[in-house]
Amino acid sequence: MLNGDDKKKLIYYTPDNLNGLIKTMNTCRSYRLCFDDLNSVDILDRSPLKTPLTKAIYPGYITELSALKRSERFFEIGPELRINELLKKGATVLPPILIRALTECGTPNVRNILTIGGLICAPKIRNSVFAALSILNAKVEIISYTTANLRFLVPIQQLFKEEGLSLLPGEMIIKIRIPYEEYDVDYYNEIQDKGTVITFVGTASTFRGTISVCKFAIGNWGDDIIREVEIENGLVEQKLPIPEKIIEGWSEKFASMFTEKYTSFSPYVQKSLINMFNEFLSRL
Amino acid sequence: MIIRFMLNNMKKNLDADPADKLSDVLREDFGLLSVNSCCNTGRCGGCTVLKDNIPVPACMVRMFSVRNSNILTYEYISTTKEFETITNVLRAMGCNFCDFCKHGKMITVYSLVMNSTPLSDKEIYEALSGNICNCTDFQSMAAGIRLAINAIKRGKRAERR
Numbered sequence: 001m002l003n004g005d006d007k008k009k010l011i012y013y014t015p016d017n018l019n020g021l022i023k024t025m026n027t028c029r030s031y032r033l034c035f036d037d038l039n040s041v042d043i044l045d046r047s048p049l050k051t052p053l054t055k056a057i058y059p060g061y062i063t064e065l066s067a068l069k070r071s072e073r074f075f076e077i078g079p080e081l082r083i084n085e086l087l088k089k090g091a092t093v094l095p096p097i098l099i100r101a102l103t104e105c106g107t108p109n110v111r112n113i114l115t116i117g118g119l120i121c122a123p124k125i126r127n128s129v130f131a132a133l134s135i136l137n138a139k140v141e142i143i144s145y146t147t148a149n150l151r152f153l154v155p156i157q158q159l160f161k162e163e164g165l166s167l168l169p170g171e172m173i174i175k176i177r178i179p180y181e182e183y184d185v186d187y188y189n190e191i192q193d194k195g196t197v198i199t200f201v202g203t204a205s206t207f208r209g210t211i212s213v214c215k216f217a218i219g220n221w222g223d224d225i226i227r228e229v230e231i232e233n234g235l236v237e238q239k240l241p242i243p244e245k246i247i248e249g250w251s252e253k254f255a256s257m258f259t260e261k262y263t264s265f266s267p268y269v270q271k272s273l274i275n276m277f278n279e280f281l282s283r284l
Numbered sequence: 285m286i287i288r289f290m291l292n293n294m295k296k297n298l299d300a301d302p303a304d305k306l307s308d309v310l311r312e313d314f315g316l317l318s319v320n321s322c323c324n325t326g327r328c329g330g331c332t333v334l335k336d337n338i339p340v341p342a343c344m345v346r347m348f349s350v351r352n353s354n355i356l357t358y359e360y361i362s363t364t365k366e367f368e369t370i371t372n373v374l375r376a377m378g379c380n381f382c383d384f385c386k387h388g389k390m391i392t393v394y395s396l397v398m399n400s401t402p403l404s405d406k407e408i409y410e411a412l413s414g415n416i417c418n419c420t421d422f423q424s425m426a427a428g429i430r431l432a433i434n435a436i437k438r439g440k441r442a443e444r445r
Contacts, residue, residue, distance in 0.1 A: 012285050012302070012351065034302055034348040056285055056302045058348050107414030109339045109392070110326040113349075 079117020101132040131219030146170035292360035302348035318358035329415035377428035385417030
């Protein structure tokens with residue numbers, strides 16, 4: 001919290017474009033960046049001497065950060081776009097899995113203030129949307145305002161490492177880019193275990209009676225998204241409808257994943273996830 | 285930081301930390317005790333206020349985002365004509381909210397009614413799912429909200445004539 005004198009010195013600044021924001025960040029010695037998300041306030045004091053904060057920067061009015069754009073190949077979602085607005089604007093456009101994942105987060109009143117960028121960056125909450133975005137091969141556009149306004153794209157799975165968010169100081173998410181692809185089967189389901197939500201998300205496309213694309217992911221309470229590429233690749237070029245024996249074989253392989261790699265899941269969660277996997281395959 | 289905003293349709297200038305919660309400021313600086321911050325995570329719906337006519341949980345709104353916006357609380361809403369109509373209709377339908385959820389639920393209902401668009405059961409249920417208290421049954425609430433929308437529409441038509 002700020003002291004009485006510091007409060008008066010603090011200047012409120014709301015840039016209306018990204019250049020203004022970056023320019024202020026580069027020139028200002030100490031500032032507080034205020035975001036509309038669950039973490040809400042990020043303090044960055046660059047000065048070696050502990051000088052009082054001089055600016056509170058609120059990027060909520062930057063149109064570039066709160067827009068939904070659709071080009072020929074991508075959807076571009078600004079991180080400051082509120083989830084209810086995103087659901088209204090993109091109801092007919094966005095992939096159905098993403099819409100389902102977005103409607104599952106929070107209450108309607110919370111979704112009025114919750115932003116998609118904040119949701120991705122908030123620990124322990126992002127799992128539902130994060131799993132859906134990883135399946136849709138979403139990428140995040142990051143701007144680094146310390147190194148000559150460098151812009152680069154990072155796949156969303158690489159945004160988090162074991163320690164947490166992999167953004168360096170001076171980097172900021174400015175876009176979430178989702179490739180435009182249509183899938184024949186979309187599957188989303190979630191279970192609750194001991195107050196935590198675990199999601200299973202799957203998509204698949206078919207071409208001339210065979211599976212051409214098959215992807216699934218499990219979003220758990222931690223930062224990791226579980227994806228089993230071996231099973232995904234094995235299912236490609238499988239003829240449809242899949243015989244029951246083959247489904248059983250794949251579900252056994254899926255179940256072995258919990259005994260070998262991911263042992264932290266309880267037996268109840270394991271069974272539920274196997275059932276979800278079977279249901280996903282039976283829908284193909 | 286001086287924050288200028290409208291509170292219950294009155295201009296206010298407040299010297300506050302941008303990281304302060306709106307619910308704390310409304311209760312402590314303005315004495316608006318209808319804003320009950322119980323869970324502080326936006327799940328209970330007890331601290332719901334209208335920010336630019338959109339219901340939001342005040343415990344999750346920080347002061348920096350309140351600048352230049354209009355905040356309406358239960359204290360203001362309860363003085364309006366429409367509120368009287370809504371409470372009369374809801375009472376007639378047998379909806380008596382408890383003291384824990386009354387403020388939050390009435391603000392949500394008020395925003396639904398003032399939008400005055402025809403609503404399905406699913407939409408009403410979805411909108412009210414932010415208030416976790418189960419003191420009133422949903423069916424009578426949904427019927428009450430629909431009746432209130434019609435009553436307010438009729439009132440507006442009568443005024444025009």
